Amino acid sequence: MQWEIVIGLETHAQLNTLSKIFSGAPTAYGAEPNTQACAVDIALPGVLPVFNRVAAEKAVKFGLAIGARINRRSVFERKNYFYPDLPKGYQTTQLALPIVAEGGTLQIQVGDREKTVRITRAHLEEDAGKSLHEDFHGMTGIDLNRAGTPLIEIVTEPDLRSSAEAVSYAKKLHSLVRWIGICDGNMQEGSFRCDANVSVRPMGVETLGTRCEIKNLNSFKFMEKAIDFEVRRQIEVLEDGGRIVQETRLYDPDRDETRSMRSKEEANDYRYFPDPDLLPLVVGEVFLDQARATMPELPQAMRERFVSDYGLPAYDADILTASRELAAYFEDATATLGEEAKLCANWIMGDLSAQLNKEGFEITNSPIAAGQLAGLLKRIVDGTISGKIAKEVFAAMWAGEGDADAIIAAKGLKQVSDSGAIEKIVDEIIAVNPAQVAEYRSGKEKVFGFFVGLAMKASKGKANPAQLNEILKKRLAG
Amino acid sequence: MINTSLKELSAQLALKKISSVELTQTFLGRIRELNPKLNAFITIDENKSLAQAQAADGLIASGQAGPLTGIPVAQKDIYCAKGWLTTCGSKMLHNFVSPYDAHVIEQFNRAGAVNLGKTNMDEFAMGSSNETSYYGKVKNPWDLDAVPGGSSGGSAAAVAARLAPAATGTDTGGSIRQPAALTGITGIKPTYGVVSRYGMIAFASSLDQGGPMAKSAADCALLLNVMAGFDLRDSTSLERDKEDYGRDLEQPLKGLRIGLPREYFAAGLSADVAQAIEAALAEYRKLGAQTVEISLPNSKLAVPVYYVLAPAEASSNLARFDGVRYGYRAPEYTDLTDMYGKSRAQGFGAEVKRRIMIGTYVLSAGYYDAYYLKAQKLRRLIAQDFTDAFARCDVIMGPTAPTTAFNLGEKSDDPVSMYLSDIYTIAVNLAGLPGMSVPVGFGANGRPVGLQIIGNYFSEAKMLNVAHQYQKATDWHTRIPQGL
């Protein structure tokens, strides 16, 4: 049987505020346990929540960025359950009236086509603390530093059809929240966490299959593997005549499998009700205008502009708008160069990205600044050096030997465009390779490359390639 | 000295006729002597109180005294006070020494008042008789066989027996007014949001409100001046200009329209209470007021609505008491769930557990709409009744409680009959209105009767004026229980 995979993602993105959503405790990561848990965070008797304005601003920015309707009046509710990392015995969250309502979408690239993923809602809530399971005489340690960190939970429709689509969406979302400056996106530190709702159904069937929620997908790689495993598991169960039990499953990266979290299954009756300690959150016109005013150009708009203004292929535009920093680098370099945006794009996506990846740098701390790269490309455009020599210059620039012009001068890499000099090299090569000349002349034009190679070698790579081609062709023609 | 008004005590302190230390010692002495009979206090810390008194004397000496500087005030044990055991009447918090001050406590500290001790109360403020306290029943100073009312019964008994010049209470469904009525003192629950709930251990957040309990309306005004005030740490605290709640005390009552809700004078009201209330109303007419009959048609729904909403909020508010970060943890348990279950089963008393369970039930899947949502809709109808009524009158009056103080143990086995003793007070909390109780005489059994005065939103100064004018014309509020 052919199976269709159906995936919806729920993403918890920590909002990068200075203080917590309902208290004035700091949110910085990595502090000593419970040193950033104030009276409100540890839920002392009598303390009360006071809402952080910036959490609302960031959530609204997200809503605007995905084109969703913003609920002008949203309501905090209590989700009641007992867990040691949840000090109040309830999580303050939004249920019936989330701050970001329906209508939002995110475009993802699937192969060579675009796909629209619908975002159902995004709501504000507080993060829980952490349970540390190292052995404390058979007990669990509770650190409440993270408790009360603001989150938005972003929920998609079940629009994704493969693990690759899920990863593509997650990456795009990850890029977006960083782009608009609402989340640092640090997955190791848990700032951006995804849960996947996975089900399968026979191809062509309308109704959704029973889904399982997979937790602990703390990297894109794990997300892909976990979904793939879960899909295989569900198909096997169904093909063996079994049925899927709706449950929460945890991905175990060490064993590359998902397993049932039975402890979370019992009696989920969260008894939501509006939090009497918090009044309705009202987003007025002024608030919205402020959020709009501080919104950077969005990746989708920038992508379209890169295609229309710079004539880039959609693929390039997509890659270059993966982060605001990368896009800025591209725009800086292109502006300095003044032309040849495609050449810029090629170098950034090619040599520069490869080198950054290899050496573990980010675009923001690239050893070669945008202006410097433009300086190098300028010399390709004006024919001073060939593309091949440019790679050598690039390596020297990376090594910190200076700007392109200085390196070209110091190493004598200026391209030979003197036709007399090139003709001389060509004539010598033709003279000592009569057999290959005969071959070429008998119609085996492939041999042409052999001559190019020899000539380039003889010129130490400096021969102007176009000129060399022309002269070679003429001379070989006899 | 024990029957002296706060204003007079303050004047004597200012004139150095008496020091705060002496005043505090006087009341600490009375507590030592009489508290064993009344059990009005859970915690007394003479050294702490006297240190504050000494500091107050310093302020007075240096001319920095305010109206409450040096005045001892007993604090309901629901208010967190730094360094003080704060139990909320529960075993759950038997060892909870608060690391911080409630806003109300801060306000009293700033005013230079002396914390005279923490008063007994129904556990987590759930009760109308003060019999649910883990620290024992409080007795009514007028009759040691009678309950003092609740939940602020310790504060009420302390003021009534003059163990304290004044005290604080909180009122979720009548917990200031009903014990004030049952012990013959004056107490006011302000408009919801006037007194910050920060540091006041929550029972039902949308209903809880702190307020003063004292010998007279004039004293209440002075206390409310200190207790009220905007506090950023409570999102429901109202951002309003500071006001002097005593500013209108001396206004004459001529032309005052008193609304008498038909439903508050119907079946269920005992005859002796009705009689004392009628006499008080006659006194008001003498003072120039006129009475009009009004109706609060949804009154009978107040108790049902309250016993859905308050337990629902409580079930969630009390979830933090789980034996993890503070408070009681069961000595033996097998696993996490067992630790939670046993700590809460052993740490909470019967009434608290009942209310948590009812609250859990009405919020649970399948019942939310029928109970919780329904109750919230009816809450609006109840509030609307008052809005309509205030179009026809300036204040509403009626009995605070249907009977005088009942006997200890009389209703403790029948929660529902206990709940009905708040039948006249609950609607005020649901609407968020201010309400107060003023002593207006005694019932057939010699136990006090309280008149309830309900005002429109933010009309506390008017209500205190209405109460004060009556107290100038009568002496019920000066009566002290004999034979203690």
Place this chain on the structure above:
Amino acid sequence: MSLNLADVKRIAHLARIAVIDAEMPGYLQQLSNILSLVEEMQAVDTTGIEPMAHAQDLVLRLRDDVATEPDLRAKFQAIAPQVESGLYLVPKVIE
């Protein structure tokens, strides 16, 4: 709506209150009495009435995003039932 013993058991578990079997009938009786008290609500038609969640019809105040709270761990943990290395200890949590 009437309550049965299974309901009481379920509620007690949700509320994390250990109730022994001998106490169950007592709870059932008392909770049922309270439910009959509130049953009166059902007689009133509330169609079209907006639920009232707060005493005042106001909107949420917004706090500036400033970290104001100092580290008071030592003070807070002085009153905790069981702590070690700055952590609150609880019986093992199984995931």
